[in-house]
Amino acid sequence: MPPRRAQTRAAATQQAPTAPNETQSIRGFLVSMMSWMECQEWRLTEGSTPSIQENMGTLLKEFRHVNPPSFRGEPDPMVEDRWRAQLEKIFIVMGCTKEQKVTLAIFLLDGEAEQWWELVSRSAKPGAMWNWRAFCDWFKKKYFLSNVRQKKVKEFETLQQDKMTMAQYKAHFVELLRFASHLIADEDLKAQRFKLGLRGVLRSHAVAQKLPTYDEVVDLALVIEADLEDQLRDKDQRRDGKGKKKVQYPRPQHPLPRSQQ
Template sequence: MDRVDQMLLLMQQQQQMMVTNMQQQQQMMATMMGAMAQNMGVPQPTPPGLTAPANNVSNLFERFQRYRPPTFAGTHRPEEAEYWLNRVTKLLRPLHCTEAESVELLSYLFEKEADLWWESVLRSIPEGHVWTWEEFEAHFNGKYLPQKYQHERENEFLRLQQGEMSVAQYENRFTELSRYIFEIIANEAIKMRRFTAGLRSGIRSKIYCVNIRTYAKLVEMSIRADRMRSGSPETVYS
């Protein structure tokens, strides 16, 4: 090897060493910046080719579990399915999660037959689909709350009368059944007329004497009229 070749080889070795040193320095700098960012609470980017864990849903599920939500294995009794869905829906409210997160959290509660059913639903949905609560309810109700059951609840709502119930008890049942008649509960004026029509005549006659513009006020005045009828000193006109 002549002198020129030796010089060229030496230059190549020096250049390679410089590149290696620069790479090491860059790696050290990245490590230091990552440590500083972690200490400051700054979220780190996900390296290419990796998928970031679903920390938000994981944290939500841990919080959800603190409420001890009941699992659901499926049932042939619509009232049981309805009770379960109402109960877990109430437990979701303090979490303030999105509709898609709510659906995912509830899916973890399915067991046995219900879990098999849900897996079949997921297979029929395009991958990456973002669920809405309305879609989930439609699938759940279609499976566990048959049309016959829903029609029976609709008819019960339309025929509902206060009878021997207190106004508070009547209003609770009215609210429970009203979700089956969306057209009525979506229109406050119609909802108020239906509620008034089911009141006992003695209470209804007093309510007609008052100018009431909201459903909440209607319920309040009806309860006062009911108490006045039972001997309470309160007056419906106050």
């Protein structure tokens, strides 16, 4: 049996695997692709390295340990956007290369999304889809239609707090801002748009303070909301205290002494 180092050196000279054919599963293709990437890394470093299977297993083990979300091809662009954003955070922590990002992202595709990828990868040029930016561009074209994006932009422009709490309003604001970032050129515009969506007294206080940054507006609104809730709670307690009537219990009737009967 040839030594492992010789096997690795020989494998490093192989060409990158092509897109999966009709008889090859996409997961089998991913195994081949990851093996090839590990070989190329060894070829560049010319140093000792664990076996391909060990490296691949370690990467997948670390990735699955953080419980990454799968994607089944939901038509909701918010689901697609959150999925990619969560993966980006995981990739930063793991220090993944561009090729590893694509490989791990494909590993999470399921259902309709996995079928879509199989069709796309067969028609694309060899190696064209193994760049993270290119993968995201293809992904957006499929699951993030322009008319849907315009709908989200319009929703951001008309967003109002209404009955939402400050925490809920802030979360919705940040989520929609991802689709309308081109409308917010600087921190001041971001703060102004957030203030316009606040309800009633919160907006009045925020506008009066003329705070320049988004974070300052959010902090002020949270403080005011908490104060208003405390005032309302105290008012309810006082009203409940005044509204309660003292219960009058009947006095016990003791029998008279025999001498007074």
